[in-house]
Amino acid sequence: MVSDERDRDDDVHSQDQQHIKLPPCSNNLATALLTDAYQITMAYAYWKNNTHERTASFDLLFRKNPFGGEFTIFCGLEESLKFVSNFKFTRQDVKYLRECDFAKEMDPRFFDEYLSSVDCSKITIEGIKEGTVVFPRVPLIHVSGPLGVTQLLETTLLTLINYASLVATNAARHRLTCGDEAQLLEFGLRRAQGVDGGVSASRYAYVGGFDATSNCEAGRQFGIPVRGTHAHSFVQAHSKWDDIHGRKVGECEDFCKEAREMLKELREAMVSSDSNNSAAYQFGETNESELISFCAYAIAFPNSFLALIDTYDTLKSGTPNYVAVALTLKKCGFQPVGVRIDSGDLSYLSLMIREFMIEAEKCLERRGKHFSLLAKGLAAETKITASNDINETVLRELKQSGHSIDAFGIGTHLVTCMAQPALGCVYKLVEIDKTPRIKLSEDVEKVTIPGKKKCYRLYGKIGEPIVDVMLREDEKEPKVGERVLCRHPFLEGKRAFVTPAKVEKLLLVCWDGEKGGCPRKFYEESVGLEKSRLRVKEQVKLMRADHLRYTNPTPYKVSVSGDLYQFTHQLWLDNLPARELT
Ligand SMILES: Nc1ncnc2c1ncn2[C@@H]1O[C@H](COP(=O)(O)OP(=O)(O)OP(=O)(O)O)[C@@H](O)[C@H]1O
Ligand SMILES: O=P(O)(O)OC[C@H]1O[C@H](OP(=O)(O)OP(=O)(O)O)[C@H](O)[C@@H]1O
Numbered sequence: 001m002v003s004d005e006r007d008r009d010d011d012v013h014s015q016d017q018q019h020i021k022l023p024p025c026s027n028n029l030a031t032a033l034l035t036d037a038y039q040i041t042m043a044y045a046y047w048k049n050n051t052h053e054r055t056a057s058f059d060l061l062f063r064k065n066p067f068g069g070e071f072t073i074f075c076g077l078e079e080s081l082k083f084v085s086n087f088k089f090t091r092q093d094v095k096y097l098r099e100c101d102f103a104k105e106m107d108p109r110f111f112d113e114y115l116s117s118v119d120c121s122k123i124t125i126e127g128i129k130e131g132t133v134v135f136p137r138v139p140l141i142h143v144s145g146p147l148g149v150t151q152l153l154e155t156t157l158l159t160l161i162n163y164a165s166l167v168a169t170n171a172a173r174h175r176l177t178c179g180d181e182a183q184l185l186e187f188g189l190r191r192a193q194g195v196d197g198g199v200s201a202s203r204y205a206y207v208g209g210f211d212a213t214s215n216c217e218a219g220r221q222f223g224i225p226v227r228g229t230h231a232h233s234f235v236q237a238h239s240k241w242d243d244i245h246g247r248k249v250g251e252c253e254d255f256c257k258e259a260r261e262m263l264k265e266l267r268e269a270m271v272s273s274d275s276n277n278s279a280a281y282q283f284g285e286t287n288e289s290e291l292i293s294f295c296a297y298a299i300a301f302p303n304s305f306l307a308l309i310d311t312y313d314t315l316k317s318g319t320p321n322y323v324a325v326a327l328t329l330k331k332c333g334f335q336p337v338g339v340r341i342d343s344g345d346l347s348y349l350s351l352m353i354r355e356f357m358i359e360a361e362k363c364l365e366r367r368g369k370h371f372s373l374l375a376k377g378l379a380a381e382t383k384i385t386a387s388n389d390i391n392e393t394v395l396r397e398l399k400q401s402g403h404s405i406d407a408f409g410i411g412t413h414l415v416t417c418m419a420q421p422a423l424g425c426v427y428k429l430v431e432i433d434k435t436p437r438i439k440l441s442e443d444v445e446k447v448t449i450p451g452k453k454k455c456y457r458l459y460g461k462i463g464e465p466i467v468d469v470m471l472r473e474d475e476k477e478p479k480v481g482e483r484v485l486c487r488h489p490f491l492e493g494k495r496a497f498v499t500p501a502k503v504e505k506l507l508l509v510c511w512d513g514e515k516g517g518c519p520r521k522f523y524e525e526s527v528g529l530e531k532s533r534l535r536v537k538e539q540v541k542l543m544r545a546d547h548l549r550y551t552n553p554t555p556y557k558v559s560v561s562g563d564l565y566q567f568t569h570q571l572w573l574d575n576l577p578a579r580e581l582t
């Protein structure tokens with residue numbers, strides 16, 4: 001390993017008491033070379049013209065909330081800081097670049113004198129805390145430092161923030177839809193956009209409000225709880241009782257025999273019941289190979305038995321087979337967990353499974369104390385997990401039609417963000433040599449708000465965020481109880497006076513290269529998976545419900561101060577001279 005590569009493997013190490021260097025990004029592909037070629041060619045042209053050391057400032061922002069919503073969850077800051085902390089072109093990186101086609105007419109001294117030694121020691125970054133609810137146009141991070149380096153950071157920072165924020169927002173929307181009680185399990189690895197897509201999805205789905213993932217690697221790397229059931233293949237793989245070796249479970253010598261007898265008892269109890277049975281509770285012969293597979297799984301996991309019950313027929317076979325095995329486990333002194341369904345009408349099936357169990361309890365009650373005690377509580381204790389192409393819309397419809405599902409396993413729609421596959425974060429130059437710059441566009445949405453800005457969230461009396469306001473750098477910060485004029489950045493008529501009950505500074509210094517890295521206090525107080533996850537939960541709770549709702553949500557107000565409004569519009573006019581019409 002060459003020495004500069006070894007540097008990347010160092011753990012968090014102190015520069016001074018107040019600032020720290022960070023370990024490398026969790027994905028070792030996130031290197032300085034993970035960028036677009038045009039960043040290298042621009043850096044070269046800056047160097048060639050000797051403008052690379054000019055001081056530049058960039059805002060990283062998005063222009064429209066995803067999924068037709070009016071809020072976004074900001075994620076990816078921790079990885080961005082790790083990237084910046086370890087930003088360096090290795091000798092091999094430089095060797096590769098100088099051999100690229102686009103480098104043919106580059107002066108070799110650019111590589112030796114500049115690219116080989118460039119790092120983020122002169123960079124400052126202000127950022128919003130990871131997990132914060134954020135809105136269009138407010139910078140998520142503000143990067144300042146030498147033009148060459150600030151430019152070189154663009155693509156990777158966008159890569160680290162765009163998908164992270166998109167998945168966390170998607171997860172938070174799923175959580176909002178199904179409420180706090182339901183368990184949300186992320187099952188998306190097999191459908192993710194590649195390996196890193198899978199691992200990142202697990203991480204940011206957890207931050208956004210999921211409870212666990214099926215992805216063991218994500219569990220190992222980030223400490224996310226790992227959960228799972230079993231697949232149809234396990235059921236299909238069994239066909240004979242001889243497939244099972246070792247049938248002792250607890251005190252019970254032959255678990256399989258007991259389960260078969262239990263199924264017989266259950267069938268007789270339910271058939272002979274004189275209650276007004278729905279046809280769905282009636283079951284004849286269940287699929288025996290399914291029963292064999294359930295027994296095999298119960299013997300392997302007597303303390304955490306959960307069965308996939310839709311391989312053959314959910315109500316006529318899977319449910320009674322499960323109940324028989326679950327009651328046998330109870331008889332042996334164990335507590336079964338529940339079932340998973342992965343097809344059909346999840347609303348109807350979950351309700352019917354629960355009803356079947358209520359009915360089974362009633363029927364077994366009449367078969368004497370022994371069975372009555374075993375069956376007691378079965379319906380209430382059984383956790384029903386549902387999966388199969390679940391998304392926000394399905395969750396909403398399930399809620400409307402009624403269901404009895406305790407946990408949702410969600411894969412494809414969550415991790416691929418099928419409803420909107422990208423968040424359009426951009427990285428825009430807003431200042432050079434302390435001179436604010438504006439980018440104009442035919443499309444007003446694309447006009448940038450110039451200069452380095454101070455950003456605040458103003459809260460109302462009951463603690464709800466009212467407006468985010470951006471001020472020029474030299475303006476006084478808003479104060480509690482003092483009236484602030486907030487203006488829509490582009491629509492002259494839209495303005496309001498706000499007297500905040502609380503003022504929150506959004507952009508905080510999270511990297512100061514000259515001082516030695518990430519401020520220790522920021523790192524300790526703001527960085528980390530659990531802190532970000534809790535922040536999402538708390539922040540979403542504070543938002544007014546109409547900003548969060550699925551149908552026609554109300555846009556949250558993002559505004560500028562009177563001063564910044566005037567300044568932006570003056571710069572706009574200065575940069576767009578009136579045309580001569582002849
Ligand atoms: N981005 C913004 N920044 C500052 N003030 C804004 C912004 N958007 C709207 N306003 C002003 O806030 C006030 C309340 O607007 P809001 O849209 O919440 O309610 P409204 O009664 O529907 O307003 P409007 O009549 O403008 O649609 C209005 O005076 C509006 O001009
Ligand atoms: O539906 P998703 O939200 O993507 O959740 C993950 C899916 O992955 C598993 O099976 P897979 O889809 O591989 O096969 P199956 O549905 O045909 O059983 C699981 O049973 C879910 O159906």
Ligand SMILES: O=C(O)c1cccnc1
Binds near residue numbers: 187
């Ligand atoms: O554990 C599960 O049930 C699971 C895991 C991944 C995909 N589908 C289901």
Ligand SMILES: [Mg+2]
Binds near residue numbers: 388389
């Ligand atoms: Mg499937």
